[in-house]
Amino acid sequence: EDQVTQSPEALRLQEGESSSLNCSYTVSGLRGLFWYRQDPGKGPEFLFTLYSAGEEKEKERLKATLTKKESFLHITAPKPEDSATYLCAVQGSYNFNKFYFGSGTKLNVKP
Amino acid sequence: DGGITQSPKYLFRKEGQNVTLSCEQNLNHDAMYWYRQDPGQGLRLIYYSQIVNDFQKGDIAEGYSVSREKKESFPLTVTSAQKNPTAFYLCASSIDRSGTSPLHFGNGTRLTVT
8 A cells, every 4th residue: 555654743943953854655656756845724835746766856945855765855954934844745656646645744943 | 826726714514514615726737636634644635536527536535525517626515424524625736637747735624513
């Protein structure tokens, strides 16, 4: 069964303190791995798509990487406005209409 | 601005009543989806539709119904048969039916049933 596990559940950082969020997955043929940011009371906002092991994508202070079993979202020198819940989702080749989501990592960046 | 509009933002209903959540998109996307989000859980797929007048059940379709009469609209009805309807409901769309593009989400409807 396709499955996504994110860790840690919550992460508290000081402003400027870099760290990484983990997304471990099992899927029957990875079609795509997606990262989203979700603010309280809002819908998820798309950040990145990764398709194959070794791929990397960057956007401002965020960098997403992918291996055959997991993805990392690296946050460099975070600011308080980076505080949000970060969601990971995978899409398998068997049924590409289904996106399987992890439960997210809630990031809190203190000034 | 193109996007997905969900309404209302908050909805309160008494147990035993059916309720319909609205989802409209002006992105010209083919596929539309309904997800449910509960605290501490990942988003779970309720229904999805790839084209007008066609839709498929997701992983937790029991107690829900949908229609897709127009490309832009994909309303979700939460029926009285849904045992735990209180949740945050998210509508999403993707640009094509082949599933090669990411999901884009609306800002959700929070449903409370008492």
